[in-house]
Each structure stands twice: as C-alpha cells, then as structure tokens.
Amino acid sequence: MxxxxxxxxxxxxxxxxxxxxxxxxxxxxxxxxxGDDIVITLEDRAPTFDPxxxxxxxxxxPPQHRRPGGMGVHLMRLAVDSIRxxxxxxxxxxxxxxxxxxxxxxxx
Amino acid sequence: xxxxxxxxxxxxxxxVTVMALDGELDASNYLQLVDDVRQLYADGTRNLLxxxxxxxxxxxxxxxxxxxxVKVMNGEEPPDPEYGWGAFREVSRGxxxxxxxxxxxxxxxxxxxxxxLQRTGLDRLFVSHPDRESALASY
Numbered sequence: 001m002x003x004x005x006x007x008x009x010x011x012x013x014x015x016x017x018x019x020x021x022x023x024x025x026x027x028x029x030x031x032x033x034x035g036d037d038i039v040i041t042l043e044d045r046a047p048t049f050d051p052x053x054x055x056x057x058x059x060x061x062p063p064q065h066r067r068p069g070g071m072g073v074h075l076m077r078l079a080v081d082s083i084r085x086x087x088x089x090x091x092x093x094x095x096x097x098x099x100x101x102x103x104x105x106x107x108x
Numbered sequence: 109x110x111x112x113x114x115x116x117x118x119x120x121x122x123x124v125t126v127m128a129l130d131g132e133l134d135a136s137n138y139l140q141l142v143d144d145v146r147q148l149y150a151d152g153t154r155n156l157l158x159x160x161x162x163x164x165x166x167x168x169x170x171x172x173x174x175x176x177x178v179k180v181m182n183g184e185e186p187p188d189p190e191y192g193w194g195a196f197r198e199v200s201r202g203x204x205x206x207x208x209x210x211x212x213x214x215x216x217x218x219x220x221x222x223x224x225l226q227r228t229g230l231d232r233l234f235v236s237h238p239d240r241e242s243a244l245a246s247y
Contacts, residue, residue, distance in 0.1 A: 002165075002220040009167050013135045071228060072168040078227050 003079035004038060007097050010072035011042055019046025037098050045092035050085040051076065111137050113144060120247040125153040126240065130162040133170035142176045142186055149180055154211065155247065156181055159240050161216030166224050174230060181211040210235055215243040
C-alpha cells in the first residue's frame with residue numbers, strides 16, 4: 001500500500017509540476033482490482049509525456065542533460081510492477097500503474 | 109497532505125536542534141522545510157537532528173528537501189529543485205570520497221521512509237539512529 005501511495009504521488013506530482021506547470025487542470029484517477037492486480041489509471045489533459053521513456057538513472061550523464069522528475073519516476077518504477085502510458089484521445093495522457101496485491105518477498 | 113514541525117533545542121555534549129517532522133513530506137511542503145532550516149541556521153543552529161518518527165510518507169521532492177537541508181547546514185545554497193538527479197550525483201560523489209557529513213543526522217525513520225531513502229541512495233548521506241535518545245547520546 002505504501003508503494004502504491006508513493007507511485008501515485010510521484011505520478012500526480014509530475015503531471016502538476018511538469019504537465020500543467022502549476023496551472024489549473026484535472027487528473028482523473030480510478031482504482032480497480034483485476035484478479036490479484038491493483039490497477040490505478042490516471043488521466044490528464046496535459047501535454048503528452050511518457051514517463052516510461054525516462055531512462056533509468058545514469059549517474060554518468062551530466063545533470064543538465066537529465067530530465068527533471070527523474071527521481072520520482074525512479075521511485076515509481078520500484079514501487080509498482082508495471083507502468084503503461086498511452087496518449088489520451090483528444091489530448092493528454094493515460095497512465096496505468098499495476099501492482100499485485102500479493103505482498104512481495106522481502107528483499108534481502 | 110500536511111506536515112507539522114516541532115523544534116526543540118537540546119544541550120547534549122554539544123547544542124543540538126531537534127526538528128521533528130510529523131505527517132507527509134511532499135511537493136506541497138518541501139520548500140517550507142528548507143526555508144525553516146535556513147532560518148535555524150541563521151539563528152545559530154550547527155547540529156541538526158531530524159526526528160522522522162512521525163513522518164508517514166516521503167516523496168521524491170522530500171528527498172530533494174533533505175539534500176537541500178544538508179547544503180544549507182553546510183552554509184551552502186541548496187540546489188535548484190529542478191536539479192533532480194544532479195543532487196544525487198553530488199551525494200554519491202560525497203559518499204565515494206568518504207565525506208559523510210554529520211551536521212544533519214536522522215533518527216527514528218519508519219521502515220517505509222527508510223526504504224525510500226535506501227532506494228535512492230540518500231541513506232548514505234546521513235548518520236541514522238534508531239531513536240532520539242540514542243542519537244542525542246552519540247553527540
């Protein structure tokens with residue numbers, strides 16, 4: 001549950017800060033249980049941005065060439081099992097976060 | 109989506125300012141935390157202990173705040189929040205050179221918060237104590 005809160009917080013913050021850039025906007029959130037998967041769908045009307053294209057952090061790349069928000073995407077990736085993105089018809093983004101409700105084996 | 113801070117000044121072996129964070133540290137309040145610490149530094153605080161016992165959540169913006177707090181307590185300007193991973197690059201460089209700072213220490217981090225610190229490598233920047241008592245005894 002903590003991980004899902006983290007992933008949704010990071011995703012929504014990215015949309016507010018980098019998508020809507022502080023301007024008013026809407027984000028629709030739905031949560032479904034499909035089998036053992038908790039599926040969170042976020043829809044916005046901000047400019048198209050696919051966070052799944054953000055590269056895993058590479059510390060050899062100069063900071064100025066890294067996309068802002070990369071830390072949030074890094075935490076999102078670790079927090080869920082899958083992240084899918086597609087453009088929203090009519091403009092915006094649909095982001096689907098999936099995480100099994102079966103607890104993960106505790107990492108060593 | 110709120111966080112309260114409580115500040116106490118404790119006379120340990122050295123004067124320590126203890127700031128307890130209570131609530132959620134996220135994009136809505138992380139800049140306030142940096143400002144609060146800037147004020148503490150201006151007022152003379154040189155040893156800052158952040159008590160995370162009641163911190164229920166930390167977002168990536170909160171991690172930027174923690175890194176910025178270290179910069180402020182070293183008398184430096186914090187990085188631009190947009191700096192993102194650049195901040196962490198500095199952290200890893202500091203860790204590699206053995207330059208773990210002690211001006212800002214942590215105590216009482218709940219497991220969920222500790223895990224976020226660990227996932228981003230930020231844990232290596234801090235001396236962390238299990239609780240406030242052991243932290244204060246270590247000064």
